[in-house]
Each structure stands twice: as structure tokens, then as C-alpha cells.
Amino acid sequence: MSLIACHECDLLQQRISLPAKSKAQCGRCGAVLYRNIPNSIDRTVALSIAGLVLFICANVFPFLAFEVSGQSVQATLLSGAVALYKQGMWEVAGLVIFTCVAAPLAQILLMLYIFVPLKFNRLPYATAKAFRLLREMQNWNMIEVFMVGILVALVKLTKMAVIVPGLAMWSFMGLIIVLTAGASAIDPELVWNRFGFKKEQPGND
Numbered sequence: 001m002s003l004i005a006c007h008e009c010d011l012l013q014q015r016i017s018l019p020a021k022s023k024a025q026c027g028r029c030g031a032v033l034y035r036n037i038p039n040s041i042d043r044t045v046a047l048s049i050a051g052l053v054l055f056i057c058a059n060v061f062p063f064l065a066f067e068v069s070g071q072s073v074q075a076t077l078l079s080g081a082v083a084l085y086k087q088g089m090w091e092v093a094g095l096v097i098f099t100c101v102a103a104p105l106a107q108i109l110l111m112l113y114i115f116v117p118l119k120f121n122r123l124p125y126a127t128a129k130a131f132r133l134l135r136e137m138q139n140w141n142m143i144e145v146f147m148v149g150i151l152v153a154l155v156k157l158t159k160m161a162v163i164v165p166g167l168a169m170w171s172f173m174g175l176i177i178v179l180t181a182g183a184s185a186i187d188p189e190l191v192w193n194r195f196g197f198k199k200e201q202p203g204n205d
């Protein structure tokens with residue numbers, strides 16, 4: 001018989017096997033104890049690869065178009081942010097680069113780093129640290145939606161540039177959906193168990 005302690009209220013409860021796609025909740029406080037996500041690792045890997053492809057499309061194809069001395073110049077998300085920086089809007093430029101480029105890329109790379117080896121029953125170096133960092137970042141997931149909204153509003157307000165509603169824009173939208181799906185495909189229980197951490201079973205120390 002295995003026991004699980006609620007991470008919210010520390011109540012010890014007996015672990016039971018769950019039917020697919022269901023979750024076990026704490027009897028006292030209702031916090032989710034664990035889930036049964038079918039093919040969790042395969043789905044996470046597939047979504048990470050899809051995320052990487054979408055990320056590349058979102059960053060390679062033009063996202064913005066600027067008017068420079070009568071000529072229209074197209075810019076990617078990154079070069080658009082650099083243009084914002086040059087216009088003196090370095091705070092917005094920094095936020096756009098961090099939330100729309102750096103953070104999604106870091107999440108995708110962390111997911112691949114952790115879950116590709118897990119699929120082949122291997123543990124990469126410093127997995128536990130990487131996994132904690134990934135979960136931390138996923139708590140902030142929807143912030144890039146908010147940031148891209150600010151970017152669009154700013155571009156419209158300042159009339160500095162226009163948004164190109166092309167492949168990059170659609171890829172970015174797809175990327176957000178895929179990252180959200182990726183985060184919910186992860187089964188933290190399963191990952192911690194693979195690491196051999198018995199953190200859900202106090203009394204070992």
C-alpha cells in the first residue's frame with residue numbers, strides 16, 4: 001500500500017489506481033494529488049517538437065512591417081523588438097523579447113531536455129532542477145498572450161509599424177496553444193517517480 005501526502009495540507013492518504021484521464025483530489029482541501037494522463041511522455045515530446053517548429057516559423061517569418069523613408073521594411077518579432085528599443089521603448093522591447101522569444105524557447109528546450117531522455121528511460125544531468133524550473137515557468141504561461149496584445153496595441157497607437165497577419169502571427173498563436181497543451185500533458189507524479197524521488201512519501205528522513 002502506498003501513501004501520498006497532500007502538498008497543500010499534508011494530509012496522508014492512500015493511493016489508488018485511477019482510470020485514464022481522471023484525477024485524485026485531497027479529501028480534506030480538494031487539491032489535486034495526482035492525475036492519470038494517458039501517454040503523458042509521448043504527448044509531451046510530440047508537443048515540444050511541434051512547439052519548436054512553430055517557434056522557428058514565428059521568429060523567421062515577418063511579424064511587423066515598418067515604413068522607412070517611403071519604403072516598407074518587414075521585421076521579425078526579434079528585429080521588431082530591436083526597432084522598438086532603438087525608438088527608446090526599451091522596457092517594452094525587453095518585455096517582448098523576454099516573454100515572446102526567450103521564455104517560450106526556454107520552455108521548449110527544457111521540455112525536450114527532460115522528456116526525450118525520459119522516453120528512452122534515461123535521466124539527463126540535473127533533471128530535477130530543470131523540471132522545477134520548467135514548472136515554475138509554466139505557471140507564467142499566458143503572459144506572452146498579454147505581451148503580444150500590448151505589442152499589437154502599441155504598434156497601432158504609435159503608427160510606427162503594422163502587424164503582418166501572416167505565417168509568423170499564426171505560428172505564434174499556434175505556439176501558445178501547443179505550449180499550454182504541453183504543460184497540461186505533463187504528469188509531475190510520473191516524472192518525480194522516474195527520478196526516484198519519494199517526496200510524496202514523508203517518513204524516509
Ligand SMILES: [Zn+2]
Pocket residue numbers: 006007008009010011026027028029030031
Ligand atoms: Zn489537502
